[in-house]
Amino acid sequence: xxxxxxxxxxxxxxxxxxxxxxxxxxxxxxxxxxxxxxxxxxxxxxxxxxxxxxxxxxxxxxxxxxxxxxxxxxxxxxxxxxxxxxxxxxxxxxxxxxxxxxxxxxxxxxxxxxxxxxxxxxxxxxxxxxxxxxxxxxxxxxxxxxxxxxxxxxx
Amino acid sequence: xxxxxxxxxxxxxxxxxxxxxxxxxxxxxxxxxxxxxxxxxxxxxxxxxxxxxxxxxxxxxxxxxxxxxxxxxxxxxxxxxxxxxxxxxxxxxxxxxxxxxxxxxxxxxxxxxxxx
Numbered sequence: 001x002x003x004x005x006x007x008x009x010x011x012x013x014x015x016x017x018x019x020x021x022x023x024x025x026x027x028x029x030x031x032x033x034x035x036x037x038x039x040x041x042x043x044x045x046x047x048x049x050x051x052x053x054x055x056x057x058x059x060x061x062x063x064x065x066x067x068x069x070x071x072x073x074x075x076x077x078x079x080x081x082x083x084x085x086x087x088x089x090x091x092x093x094x095x096x097x098x099x100x101x102x103x104x105x106x107x108x109x110x111x112x113x114x115x116x117x118x119x120x121x122x123x124x125x126x127x128x129x130x131x132x133x134x135x136x137x138x139x140x141x142x143x144x145x146x147x148x149x150x151x152x153x154x155x
Numbered sequence: 156x157x158x159x160x161x162x163x164x165x166x167x168x169x170x171x172x173x174x175x176x177x178x179x180x181x182x183x184x185x186x187x188x189x190x191x192x193x194x195x196x197x198x199x200x201x202x203x204x205x206x207x208x209x210x211x212x213x214x215x216x217x218x219x220x221x222x223x224x225x226x227x228x229x230x231x232x233x234x235x236x237x238x239x240x241x242x243x244x245x246x247x248x249x250x251x252x253x254x255x256x257x258x259x260x261x262x263x264x265x266x267x268x269x270x271x
């Protein structure tokens with residue numbers, strides 16, 4: 001097992017334009033990952049994503065857009081300290097690559113930076129664990145959201 | 156629950172090489188491992204202490220130098236924790252797929268309605 005990088009591929013029955021929008025817009029990000037997402041979807045755009053109970057402040061992670069090339073590529077860095085510029089060594093890099101396959105899309109995701117972060121890895125891992133728990137908690141609201149999107153798009 | 160120390164122990168590339176060598180050779184000493192790595196015997200000895208502390212290797216004293224072996228149960232535990240990180244992405248990607256496909260179906264339906 002390669003400890004430094006996570007790589008995944010998934011076929012999606014939607015056009016690259018639609019998939020690009022889902023992986024790159026803060027509005028959609030909120031529906032598949034964090035509870036809050038605030039960032040301009042432009043190269044270098046800095047912002048943050050938030051998790052958890054915001055009545056108790058929530059947990060925020062720094063988030064910075066790296067590349068935006070619709071509908072083929074979207075990448076960002078996250079987990080760097082507030083006040084720092086995201087760069088190799090202080091953050092994790094997530095890259096989404098979209099490839100059209102007929103009318104469908106092959107979505108490739110890689111997350112790297114674990115190796116470079118060395119000892120900080122433990123801290124990042126702990127954050128990941130919280131996210132896993134978070135998904136278990138937020139899973140039930142997703143079907144309702146999907147129906148809402150469908151109704152909106154069909155209107 | 157992720158064990159921070161365990162993660163830190165396998166988070167270092169040299170320590171992962173040490174684990175690989177111990178797994179492929181069954182056992183090793185700081186001296187025998189350093190001969191196969193681009194680091195000194197002293198550096199390897201320090202890495203072995205870190206690995207020992209989290210239970211990934213166990214020393215046995217036979218002869219003049221400690222022989223180390225991998226604790227495979229503990230290693231399996233570390234690997235399982237790392238797999239959890241990948242599992243989190245599997246869940247996110249499934250959600251991305253469902254959201255995108257729902258939007259696409261909505262668009263296809265509305266296009267058909269317009270054409271009629």
